[in-house]
Amino acid sequence: MAFVILDPCRGEKAGECVSVCPVDCIEEGIKQFYIDPDICIDCGACKAVCPVSAIEEEYDLTPDQEKYLEEAEEFFANR
Numbered sequence: 001m002a003f004v005i006l007d008p009c010r011g012e013k014a015g016e017c018v019s020v021c022p023v024d025c026i027e028e029g030i031k032q033f034y035i036d037p038d039i040c041i042d043c044g045a046c047k048a049v050c051p052v053s054a055i056e057e058e059y060d061l062t063p064d065q066e067k068y069l070e071e072a073e074e075f076f077a078n079r
């Protein structure tokens with residue numbers, strides 16, 4: 001399981017989450033930041049600091065939010 005960044009990040013995108021991640025698995029994309037789901041250790045530190053509540057745990061995603069996990073997987077697969 002991993003944490004996933006959702007679309008509220010697209011209007012903020014200041015990167016507070018990046019500096020608190022203990023495994024350095026958050027990177028900036030063109031539209032928003034993304035969490036590498038293969039490296040995330042589910043600590044929740046990023047979710048606690050996000051000013052726009054853009055970060056959710058994978059198992060809390062609604063069906064229409066699953067696309068953000070897929071986008072993150074594609075982002076890290078295509079780098």
Ligand code: SF4
Pocket residue numbers: 005008009010012013014015016017018033049050051052053054055
């Ligand atoms: S803290 Fe939230 S809004 Fe800011 S870059 Fe991270 S996910 Fe995006």
Ligand code: SF4
Pocket residue numbers: 003020021022023024025026035039040041042043044045046047
């Ligand atoms: S839950 Fe922890 S390990 Fe995963 S992206 Fe957020 S800060 Fe990094």
